[in-house]
Amino acid sequence: MDDTDRRLLALLQANARAPTAELARRLGLARTTVVARIARLERQGVVAGYGVRLGRRLEQGAVRAWCALSVQPRSNAAVLRALERLPEVEEVFTVSGQFDVLAFLRCETHEQLDALLDRIGQTEGVDHTQTSIVLSRKLDRRQA
Template sequence: MEPPLDRTDQQLLSLLQANARESTATLARRLGLARTTVVARIARLEREGVVAGYGVRLGRRMDSATVRAWCSLSVLPQTAPTVLRALAEMPEVEEVSAVSGQFDYLVFLRCATHEQLDALLDRIGQVDGVHQTQTSIVLSRKIDRRSLSG
């Protein structure tokens, strides 16, 4: 069993989530640690699977130029693998989470226009195994702890 994360690990993770491209020297300065200590901690967090990778978060300019929506999906029994494969092939699908409740999955969608979203929802509804959908278009984001300017 891996040891629990200490306060310094949690602070380091928070800084990396805000800006994964931050230099280790800057991270070390902000944490009050030696640069080599920060390098070693990051390596350990990666090795232990705490940090699975690094990616790109879209900024407000890109975010405001798109139509975002949450789509709840109910699928027929035994069809989940087929439905998930079909969703994975749609570039507008950014995230799929299995959820409890009336629906089986919560899907985050990002499209350039409302018309593109409408066509995408038609495609999703036609996937073999999709029983029911319910979609909510995002009007504005009020809190986002994943972004710098949330």
């Protein structure tokens, strides 16, 4: 991957629906070159897919939180499967340090978050949790 690939990836992260002609113009390349680079990045697994990033209107109406989980030994796989079944759990990371798992949660109300945290805390293999509610986003490099 070279600097042009990194610049192309940044443009795609900001707007994956940008026309290849616009990407080519911004990168100073031929459109066919951009198409070939994107295809190569997809084949190599650098670009795993394209998705939807929620807009500020929905973001501001959501209750978002980070939930750190301490998991009992040999229970990690079962806890991860349980988290996968909860649609409010958007992202899950295994981490080093005091906790084993870090989950990003998105709910419509504080009451929904409270019920979700109860379900997570009662999951077989979860020792304890610590949750931080997101108050505001100060930086998002994925935004255009």
